[in-house]
Amino acid sequence: LSPAARRPIRELPDELVSQIAAGEVVERPASVVRELVDNALDAGATQVTVRLLAGGVRLIAIEDDGCGIEREQLPLALKRHATSKIGSLADLESVGTMGFRGEALAAIASVSELHLLSRTAGQASAFLLDASSGELRPAARSTGTTVEVKELFFSTPARRKFLKTDATELAHCLEAVRRHALARPDVGFTVWHEGKLVEQWRAGARDQRLADVLGEDFLGDSVAIEHVAGPLRITGRAGIPDAARSRADWQYAYVNGRYVRDKVITHAARSAYEDLLHGQRQPVYVLHLAIDPTRVDVNVHPTKIEVRFRDSREVHQAVRRAVEAALSAPRAGQAAHPQA
Numbered sequence: 158l159s160p161a162a163r164r165p166i167r168e169l170p171d172e173l174v175s176q177i178a179a180g181e182v183v184e185r186p187a188s189v190v191r192e193l194v195d196n197a198l199d200a201g202a203t204q205v206t207v208r209l210l211a212g213g214v215r216l217i218a219i220e221d222d223g224c225g226i227e228r229e230q231l232p233l234a235l236k237r238h239a240t241s242k243i244g245s246l247a248d249l250e251s252v253g254t255m256g257f258r259g260e261a262l263a264a265i266a267s268v269s270e271l272h273l274l275s276r277t278a279g280q281a282s283a284f285l286l287d288a289s290s291g292e293l294r295p296a297a298r299s300t301g302t303t304v305e306v307k308e309l310f311f312s313t314p315a316r317r318k319f320l321k322t323d324a325t326e327l328a329h330c331l332e333a334v335r336r337h338a339l340a341r342p343d344v345g346f347t348v349w350h351e352g353k354l355v356e357q358w359r360a361g362a363r364d365q366r367l368a369d370v371l372g373e374d375f376l377g378d379s380v381a382i383e384h385v386a387g388p389l390r391i392t393g394r395a396g397i398p399d400a401a402r403s404r405a406d407w408q409y410a411y412v413n414g415r416y417v418r419d420k421v422i423t424h425a426a427r428s429a430y431e432d433l434l435h436g437q438r439q440p441v442y443v444l445h446l447a448i449d450p451t452r453v454d455v456n457v458h459p460t461k462i463e464v465r466f467r468d469s470r471e472v473h474q475a476v477r478r479a480v481e482a483a484l485s486a487p488r489a490g491q492a493a494h495p496q497a
């Protein structure tokens with residue numbers, strides 16, 4: 158097709174629109190895990206179980222004990238831009254749920270074989286919706302939802318080629334669950350791969366969850382952060398300098414419970430270690446920022462992993478001070494013992 162050969166403008170078919178949109182949201186199995194766990198948490202789940210085959214490429218099944226979806230609503234759940242989480246611009250500006258774009262299930266369904274099995278507390282049975290055929294029939298399960306995603310990218314081989322080995326994809330899936338697990342110690346998480354139990358984190362106290370996810374040594378190798386600066390509250394833990402790593406892989410930052418990768422936060426946290434870490438040593442931390450939702454825009458990236466702060470200087474200063482204060486507290490110098 159030469160650039161001069163002008164073709165008429167056409168509207169793309171729905172299926173293709175979803176596949177294009179899926180490219181932004183679903184990069185690999187871990188993206189599916191992230192979206193489905195988000196949904197489970199938004200549904201009020203207290204237990205989330207993840208089952209994977211072949212690093213998630215053959216199967217990702219996520220089961221929750223949340224509120225479920227009514228029979229009549231099941232087909233809507235798979236429609237693009239259909240959501241129960243916001244209804245207006247005002248809702249969007251103060252959104253408190255993980256999801257709000259109404260895109261994930263539609264996107265995932267367009268690049269996989271998706272089955273949605275759900276039951277609400279009020280229903281006598283569960284219902285199963287097959288996304289490809291549209292078939293909806295009664296099925297068995299307790300209150301909650303199971304989403305099964307099979308053969309990811311089977312219809313888009315170009316995407317499939319970018320997948321790495323099963324072991325690598327599994328590692329990314331586990332990291333996605335870890336990010337959620339650190340934010341929600343009140344929820345139990347279980348991960349199975351190829352029929353084997355790979356992770357089990359029981360619901361409990363925040364410190365216990367930190368130890369479960371980042372290892373028993375983490376509490377002793379880190380200090381508590383507790384800092385309030387105007388509309389911002391920062392909590393979490395900062396690793397002592399001796400706990401620094403060669404890779405920046407243990408830097409977890411959350412804004413209102415949402416895991417984010419944010420240059421302002423990363424830079425601020427790193428600068429708190431300025432005089433303590435040299436060369437390429439990377440600090441370890443888990444930071445939770447609680448901020449008035451109207452002071453942060455979470456709708457800047459399809460995967461919602463990036464956010465924009467209304468006042469990023471204020472955030473930078475607060476994060477830096479929070480981490481500095483924690484590190485200069487008496488316990489920070491030596492590897493103190495965790496308090497139970």
Ligand code: ADP
Nearest residue numbers: 196200234240241256257258259260261262302
């Ligand atoms: P969003 O999360 O942005 O609303 P999704 O495509 O992820 O969009 O989900 C669409 C809708 O389906 C949600 O708004 C929710 O009402 C429903 N839903 C999806 N997953 C679950 C779940 N695990 N439990 C209950 N409802 C769900």
Ligand code: MG
Nearest residue numbers: 195196256261
């Ligand atoms: Mg969602």
